[in-house]
Amino acid sequence: MPKELWKGNEAIAEAAVRAGLEAYFGYPITPQTEILEYLSRRMPELGRAFVQAESELGAINMVYGAACTGVRVMSSSSSPGVSLMMEGISYIAGTEVPAVLVNVMRGGPGLGNIAPAQADYNQAVHGGGHGDYQPIVLAPASVQEAIDLMVLSFDLAEKYRSVCMMILDGCVGQMMEPAQMPEMRPVHRENWDWATNGKMGKRERRILSSIYIEPAEEEKMNLRLLNRWQTIQANEVRYKEYFLDDAEIVIVGFGTAGRVALSAVREARAEGIKVGLLRPVTVSPFPSEVIEQLAGRVDAFLVTEMNSGQMLEDVRLAVKGRVPVEFYGRLGGMVPFPDEILNEIHRMAKSKMAVNANPRDAWLARMATA
Amino acid sequence: MIPENAVCVRPEGFTETPTHYCPGCTHGVAHRLVAEVLQEMNVLDKTIGVAPVGCSVFAYNYFDTDFVEAPHGRAPAMATGIKRVLPDRIVFTYQGDGDLASIGMGEIVHAAARGENLTVIFVNNANFGMTGGQMAPTTLPGMKTTSSQNGRDVETQGYPIKMAEMLATLDGVGFCARRSLHDAKNIRLAKKAIRLAFETQARGLGFAMVELLSTCPTNWGMTPVNSLKFVEEHMVPAYPLGDYKISEAIKQIKI
Ligand SMILES: Cc1ncc(C[n+]2csc(CCOP(=O)(O)OP(=O)(O)O)c2C)c(N)n1
Ligand code: SF4
Ligand SMILES: [Mg+2]
Numbered sequence: 001m002p003k004e005l006w007k008g009n010e011a012i013a014e015a016a017v018r019a020g021l022e023a024y025f026g027y028p029i030t031p032q033t034e035i036l037e038y039l040s041r042r043m044p045e046l047g048r049a050f051v052q053a054e055s056e057l058g059a060i061n062m063v064y065g066a067a068c069t070g071v072r073v074m075s076s077s078s079s080p081g082v083s084l085m086m087e088g089i090s091y092i093a094g095t096e097v098p099a100v101l102v103n104v105m106r107g108g109p110g111l112g113n114i115a116p117a118q119a120d121y122n123q124a125v126h127g128g129g130h131g132d133y134q135p136i137v138l139a140p141a142s143v144q145e146a147i148d149l150m151v152l153s154f155d156l157a158e159k160y161r162s163v164c165m166m167i168l169d170g171c172v173g174q175m176m177e178p179a180q181m182p183e184m185r186p187v188h189r190e191n192w193d194w195a196t197n198g199k200m201g202k203r204e205r206r207i208l209s210s211i212y213i214e215p216a217e218e219e220k221m222n223l224r225l226l227n228r229w230q231t232i233q234a235n236e237v238r239y240k241e242y243f244l245d246d247a248e249i250v251i252v253g254f255g256t257a258g259r260v261a262l263s264a265v266r267e268a269r270a271e272g273i274k275v276g277l278l279r280p281v282t283v284s285p286f287p288s289e290v291i292e293q294l295a296g297r298v299d300a301f302l303v304t305e306m307n308s309g310q311m312l313e314d315v316r317l318a319v320k321g322r323v324p325v326e327f328y329g330r331l332g333g334m335v336p337f338p339d340e341i342l343n344e345i346h347r348m349a350k351s352k353m354a355v356n357a358n359p360r361d362a363w364l365a366r367m368a369t370a
Numbered sequence: 371m372i373p374e375n376a377v378c379v380r381p382e383g384f385t386e387t388p389t390h391y392c393p394g395c396t397h398g399v400a401h402r403l404v405a406e407v408l409q410e411m412n413v414l415d416k417t418i419g420v421a422p423v424g425c426s427v428f429a430y431n432y433f434d435t436d437f438v439e440a441p442h443g444r445a446p447a448m449a450t451g452i453k454r455v456l457p458d459r460i461v462f463t464y465q466g467d468g469d470l471a472s473i474g475m476g477e478i479v480h481a482a483a484r485g486e487n488l489t490v491i492f493v494n495n496a497n498f499g500m501t502g503g504q505m506a507p508t509t510l511p512g513m514k515t516t517s518s519q520n521g522r523d524v525e526t527q528g529y530p531i532k533m534a535e536m537l538a539t540l541d542g543v544g545f546c547a548r549r550s551l552h553d554a555k556n557i558r559l560a561k562k563a564i565r566l567a568f569e570t571q572a573r574g575l576g577f578a579m580v581e582l583l584s585t586c587p588t589n590w591g592m593t594p595v596n597s598l599k600f601v602e603e604h605m606v607p608a609y610p611l612g613d614y615k616i617s618e619a620i621k622q623i624k625i
Contacts, residue, residue, distance in 0.1 A: 023455050049454040053447070054480035061444035061477070065420070065451025068438045073451070091441050196436040196452075198416040198459045205385075207430045209421075209439035 003178040008143045008168070009034035011179055012076070012102060015150035017042055018184045022071040023049035025062035027081060030114040031170035032104035035076040048187075056081040060088030067097040068208045070195030072154050072187075076102035079120050080111060082128075089163055090129025093225070094210030096194075098157035101165040102150075104173040107333030115333025116169035116256055121310040124167050125284040132222050134229045135163040136236065137284035141259040143177040149281070151182055156236065158190070160228055167283070169306065171256040171335065229285075238281040239290060243269055247276030249348050250294055252315050253304040254280045256335060261304050264341035273349050283311065291318035300352045301325045304341055306334070309360045316359075324352050327359040383409040387431045394594020396551040396584040397425055400493055401432055403561045404464070407568055408435065417460040418452055420445040422474075424466035425499040425586075443474025446481035449488045460571060462489040467508040468498040471531050475507075478537070482577045485542025489567045490579040492533060495586040496605065503589025507531040510608050515589070530608060534581040538614035544576030546615040550583040552601040556611075565625050566616070575617050583609055 006014070013035045016024070024043055026036040036052065043050035049066070053059035059075045066073040077085060082103045092099045105120045107113040124137045136156050140146040149166055157164040196208045212218035242262055244250065253261040258279035268275045278294070280287050295301075300323050303312045309327045316325050328344045330336045353362055372379050380386070383405030391397045408414050417435040421427055423442035430437030440448045445463035453461040470478050470492050481488060497515050498504040504517040508530050512521040534548040545567050549560035563580045570578035583605045585597035592600060 023451065025451065051450065051454060051484070054476055057444065058447045058450075058477055058480060061441065061447030062451035062454070064440075064444075065438065065448030066455045067451070068448075069418075069452055069455050071455045073455070087441055088444070095438075196418055196438050197456055198418055198436055199414075201415050205434055205436050207437045207439070209430060209437075211427070211439055 001180050001183065003180050005176050006143055006147075006179045007034060007176045008146055008173040009104065010038045011143050011147050011181075012150050013038040013042065014181060015147040016074055016100070016154070017046065018182050019151040019154045020072045020185045020187045021048065021074055021154070022187055023066045023073040024075065025051050025053050025059040025066070025073070026075050026077065027053050027056050027059050029078045029081045031106060031173050032076050032078045032102065034173070035102065056084035057088070060085040063099050064088050064092050064095070064097070067092060067099045068095070068195065069197045070190060070192040072100070074100040074102070076104070078104045078106050079108050082120065082123070086129040089135070090131050090133065091210050093129065093133035093135065093163050094131060095208050096161040097208065098161050099163050100153045100157050101163065103165060103167045105167060105169045113333045114170065116171045116306065116335055117333050118169060118255060118257060118306040119310070119331070120167060121283065121305070121307060124165055125286070125314075133225055135165050135284060136160065136232060137282065138164070138166045139254040139281060139283045140166065140168055140172060141255050141279060143172065143175060144179040145281070146172055147179055147181060160232055162228070162232070167255070169256050233285040236282060237285050237287050237289070239287040240279040240281060241276065242279070243276035244278065244294070246274055248274040248299045249276075249302060249345065250298050251275065251277045251302045251304060251341070252280070252291065252311070253277070254283050254311060257304045257306050260336050260338055261341050263338035264345060267338065267342050268345045273345060275345050286314050288314070288318040291315060292320070295319040295322045299323060300348055302328060302344055302348060303359070304328050304336065306330055306336070309363070312359060321355055324355050324357070325359050326353050327363045329363065381405040381409055383414050383434055384432055385434050390428055391425065392588040394585065394587040394597060395425070397493060399551045399557060400491060400582050400584065401429065403557070403564050404462070404491055405433060407561065407565045408433070408460070410565070411568055411572065413460045413568070413572070416458070417462070418456070420449045420452070420461070420463040422463065422465040422469040423500070424469045426464055426466060426493065427500065429464050443469050443472070444477055445469065446474065446477040446486070446488065446490065450481055450484070450486050453486060453488055457487070460489070460568065462491060462568070464491045465493070466499065467492070467494045467496065467506045471507040471533050479540070482537045482540045482579070483542050485544070485576040487571050487574055488577060489571045490577070491564065492579055492581045493584045494533070494581055494609065495584040497586055497589050499586045499589055503586070510604060532609060534579065534614045537579055542577050543579070543615050544617045545570040545578040545620050547613045548581040548583070548609060548611050550601055550606055550611055551585070552583065552598040552606075562625055566620055566623065569623055570617070570620055573619060575619055581609070
């Protein structure tokens with residue numbers, strides 16, 4: 001397939017279609033509405049299901065119903081809408097059916113704004129819905145990566161009977177970039193041994209439910225989820241590394257923040273500063289191991305995020321206090337410029353923070369004096 | 371083999387699961403009618419049920435069909451998801467009045483408005499049975515519940531919602547009726563309506579719902595017999611029985 005110019009949101013929608021998406025249910029919200037609009041045209045054209053639901057509550061439960069039949073199904077939304085979906089996401093996790101979701105995050109809390117943000121990291125990575133479960137969360141930084149991860153999302157969701165959520169922001173969602181689409185995969189209905197699609201004279205009846213009324217049974221189920229999560233952690237961690245071989249300072253950033261940081265890293269390298277970038281592609285499972293290894297040989301980390309330091313805590317857990325972890329963030333829909341991160345690199349190249357200092361406090365103090 | 375002198379047998383559409391419902395509760399009657407209809411229409415094999423949250427949360431244990439269990443009130447959305455990807459299956463929800471008329475009002479109205487080819491069995495027992503008898507949107511004015519202890523005061527707690535009448539105003543609805551389960555005659559009429567609600571779906575004529583006036587002897591604090599009388603004397607006048615919407619094609623069906 002040749003490269004074409006694709007808008008992020010539309011690229012995501014087409015990539016899902018090519019991955020065999022059989023049903024889409026969604027509700028309009030900026031900055032992801034193009035996904036819904038594109039699929040409202042594309043899905044019926046292919047004889048596949050599309051419903052504009054009455055709300056995100058409706059949408060996620062339509063996804064839940066279709067997921068129980070074993071077909072490839074997805075929804076997409078942005079922060080406030082994803083909050084509404086949390087009930088359904090927990091039920092889907094508790095029923096162990098595969099479902100794919102996209103959150104094109106915007107500034108919050110509350111109605112916030114429609115500018116790019118990464119403030120739903122904790123909601124996505126550390127739960128959001130009730131109960132013990134862990135979703136797979138992918139974070140693309142370009143239109144091409146969003147396409148590739150969209151296809152991967154369906155494979156991962158099915159492989160682990162899990163929720164797989166892609167988190168991005170309006171930068172990636174709204175931007176146009178040259179990108180290559182995958183070949184159209186034929187729609188393939190897997191003969192799952194769990195799907196509730198009617199006995200059809202072939203088998204005993206099946207029930208799909210998130211109820212385990214006996215606590216001992218619920219505990220078993222929780223442990224099953226946990227064991228599966230350990231397998232996911234062992235096999236599915238993905239990240240991109242740039243200039244890490246001889247790096248003394250390592251920046252950690254995902255999605256757009258990681259991409260902006262890369263520009264700063266390139267400039268710093270041109271100046272001879274030994275800085276590299278680790279960009280988690282799966283933020284859940286988190287690339288803790290590689291960060292832990294890096295902590296044994298680098299001088300310091302700088303975490304950059306478009307939030308108040310949510311992934312920062314996961315990096316600190318992995319570094320275990322061995323070297324300083326510093327933080328630079330923009331909030332509320334503000335996107336950092338490469339210059340801002342380059343300034344941080346310059347500062348750290350001269351003097352690093354103490355290991356036991358609080359990175360968020362230090363960052364706020366710097367902001368106050370700037 | 372069923373002995374010739376058998377008076378009452380388990381319908382084929384049922385599994386061999388002992389009931390968990392309270393003695394005298396008409397949820398069991400509603401279940402049986404649905405199972406008989408699915409069996410008579412010979413569709414058990416291609417039916418997928420959606421259970422609610424409420425006393426009938428375990429509905430999936432009783433029917434010999436595939437079943438899923440929805441979050442509270444969301445059964446019509448789940449059913450929509452199933453039916454849209456498997457349009458040749460029979461998909462039904464079974465919901466209480468708290469589930470359908472309170473927390474799930476949005477889902478039911480929009481499933482009906484979209485004309486989803488679904489069948490909804492709506493059990494109106496005028497309270498939240500499962501959680502111990504709190505007021506529901508369907509609780510009668512003046513009726514005592516654990517959360518309207520002096521009787522439902524319409525000034526502060528609002529008026530009962532008449533779901534069958536309300537949904538009948540929507541163009542997507544092919545069949546919408548209210549029946550009662552308080553005596554044998556009405557139970558027979560209820561079964562006919564349930565049959566028509568499934569026939570509506572089988573023929574692709576849009577959304578179909580049967581509202582069933584039902585008892586909750588446990589939370590009403592009445593004997594089963596007095597509960598049936600309460601339905602007849604108090605519920606039926608407040609919730610008149612009848613067909614609120616019936617499409618032409620369904621009118622022609624003789625059962
Ligand atoms: C989101 C959510 N809120 C509240 C509950 C608690 N809850 C369980 S059943 C129920 C009411 C059920 O009443 P109804 O639908 O009338 O069914 P019945 O038991 O009367 O048949 C409530 C409020 C819940 N399970 N989930
Ligand atoms: S509590 Fe009421 S509705 Fe629930 S099973 Fe008992 S009688 Fe039936
Ligand atoms: Mg009730």
